Structure formats: structure tokens, C-alpha cells
Amino acid sequence: MKITPKKKQLSLIEIAVVLAIIAILASLLFPSLRRAREAARLAQCMNNQKQIGVAMALFAGDNENKLPYARGPHSGGWFYGWEDQLRIYLGGDSIEYSTQINDLWNEEQALDILRCPSAKEKTCAGRSDRQRNSYAMNAHDATGQSLYDGTGSAAYEGYDRFGVYTVEFPQVLLDLGTEESRKERKIRSLEDLGGTFAISEIDYTGNNWYFAQGGGTMIQQAIYQAGANGVGFWTDAGVENTTLDLHTNGKVTYLLADGGVEAHHPFSSEVIGTGTVELPKDMWSKTAGD
Numbered sequence: 246m247k248i249t250p251k252k253k254q255l256s257l258i259e260i261a262v263v264l265a266i267i268a269i270l271a272s273l274l275f276p277s278l279r280r281a282r283e284a285a286r287l288a289q290c291m292n293n294q295k296q297i298g299v300a301m302a303l304f305a306g307d308n309e310n311k312l313p314y315a316r317g318p319h320s321g322g323w324f325y326g327w328e329d330q331l332r333i334y335l336g337g338d339s340i341e342y343s344t345q346i347n348d349l350w351n352e353e354q355a356l357d358i359l360r361c362p363s364a365k366e367k368t369c370a371g372r373s374d375r376q377r378n379s380y381a382m383n384a385h386d387a388t389g390q391s392l393y394d395g396t397g398s399a400a401y402e403g404y405d406r407f408g409v410y411t412v413e414f415p416q417v418l419l420d421l422g423t424e425e426s427r428k429e430r431k432i433r434s435l436e437d438l439g440g441t442f443a444i445s446e447i448d449y450t451g452n453n454w455y456f457a458q459g460g461g462t463m464i465q466q467a468i469y470q471a472g473a474n475g476v477g478f479w480t481d482a483g484v485e486n487t488t489l490d491l492h493t494n495g496k497v498t499y500l501l502a503d504g505g506v507e508a509h510h511p512f513s514s515e516v517i518g519t520g521t522v523e524l525p526k527d528m529w530s531k532t533a534g535d
Contacts, residue, residue, distance in 0.1 A: 381464045471489050
């Protein structure tokens with residue numbers, strides 16, 4: 246009679262040893278995978294901004310070397326912002342707006358290129374008609390001031406940014422294309438193309454719609470970009486700013502006016518220069534050597 250040898254079974258100790266080895270290998274591998282994933286997300290984010298830079302160059306070429314304005318307010322409606330102006334250059338279709346221009350982009354109209362892959366949320370306040378924009382223009386109002394000082398009044402006169410918030414043209418949205426309604430600046434007005442940033446990142450969680458695509462997103466101070474409750478142009482206690490969590494070491498990406506893209510901590514000297522987080526200079530200002 247043929248005797249079949251019994252198969253050897255692993256003992257509990259041997260199984261425990263195998264599991265321990267797997268756990269050790271995983272602990273060694275996971276940090277590398279996490280770093281690789283974070284590096285890939287940063288690279289994609291920088292690529293998004295490079296494409297935005299190309300779109301700005303194409304826009305300027307079609308508009309007498311003018312740059313898009315940050316956004317133009319209109320009573321009774323939302324804003325016709327820089328992303329609206331660049332939409333067709335970013336691969337989006339043309340949107341037919343009402344005379345009120347009161348439309349933010351919905352889920353079908355949203356462009357993925359305007360979202361950092363590390364952003365915490367895709368929508369604003371969980372609404373499909375308010376898709377999140379991770380990127381914002383470095384802007385001031387048309388008088389050379391920053392829009393808010395935290396109390397709702399205009400302040401910081403003389404800190405001239407890359408973009409313009411066209412506050413003195415309430416009818417700008419009704420007269421698109423006319424010289425009187427277009428408050429863009431021309432590229433030649435920027436003294437330091439390689440040292441002035443045009444677009445950077447901001448991320449937050451909270452039940453609001455500040456950074457919806459089509460709304461003309463902008464940032465006006467470093468503290469509003471990455472402060473605990475910053476929402477770009479002021480502080481909102483109902484918001485948790487998560488910008489410093491987007492990438493490693495608290496860095497965010499910056500699209501420079503010459504089309505280059507760099508990653509820096511928003512409060513670093515490379516970004517604010519000799520200024521402060523409340524009154525940043527250097528990359529924030531279009532003036533060379535400030």
C-alpha cells in the first residue's frame with residue numbers, strides 16, 4: 246500500500262515570524278511609497294501651474310500683451326474672473342454667461358487643471374455647482390491697495406501686485422472688450438518677471454464657497470494664503486486653512502510671471518523678502534528689488 250507523506254504545516258511561531266518580516270518590510274517600504282506619491286502630486290501641481298502660465302501667455306498674445314484681471318465685481322452677480330478669461334486656453338469650452346455674469350462653474354464645467362491633486366476637497370460647501378479652485382492670483386485692487394485689512398476696510402496702499410481687482414468698474418461685466426471696462430495691465434508693466442509670482446495655491450476646509458471655479462480667486466497677503474483661518478483676501482474663523490498640508494515641508498507652488506514654477510514655504514524669505522506675512526514684499530510685489 247502506497248503511503249502519502251503528510252504535508253508539513255507551519256507552526257504558529259513560524260507564521261508569526263513571517264508576519265513580522267512582512268511588517269518590517271512594509272514599514273520600510275511605505276515611507277518611500279508615500280514620498281513618491283507626494284513627489285508625483287507636487288509634480289502634477291507644478292505642471293498645472295505651468296499650463297496656466299502658457300494660457301496667460303496665449304491670452305496676452307491675443308489681447309495686446311494684456312494680462313487678465315483678477316476679477317471684476319458686478320452688483321447683483323458673481324465675478325468674471327481670471328479663470329473665466331483663460332478658460333478656452335486651458336482646454337475648456339466657451340461658456341455663455343448671462344448679462345449678470347452670475348454663474349460659478351458647475352461639475353460639468355469644472356477643469357481638473359485648476360485643482361491641486363493634494364487638495365482636501367473638490368467642491369465648495371459640498372455643492373456640485375461650486376467646484377473648488379486650488380489656485381489664486383496674486384492681486385490687489387485697482388487703487389494699488391489690498392482689498393481688506395481684516396476689518397473690511399481697504400488698506401496697505403502702495404503694495405502693487407501682479408494682478409488687478411477692478412473695483413472701480415462695477416459695469417465691467419456688461420462691457421467686456423471695451424477699453425474703458427478692461428483694467429488689465431500689460432506685461433511690460435511688470436519690472437521683475439522672474440521674481441514676481443502670478444498664481445499660487447490655497448487650500449481650506451469649511452462650509453463656504455470663496456474659492457469656487459469661475460469666481461476670480463485671488464490672494465492678497467501671505468497670512469491670508471496660509472494663516473490658520475485665511476481665505477485668500479481676509480480671515481474667516483469658520484475656515485481651517487490647510488495650505489501648508491498640501492505638500493512636504495509646508496511648501497506650495499508659485500507660477501512666476503515669466504512662466505517658471507517654484508515651490509517654497511509661503512512664509513519664507515524667498516517669498517516675502519524683507520516684508521512680513523501681513524505685508525509681504527519680494528515675490529509678492531511687481532517692483533524689482535523691494
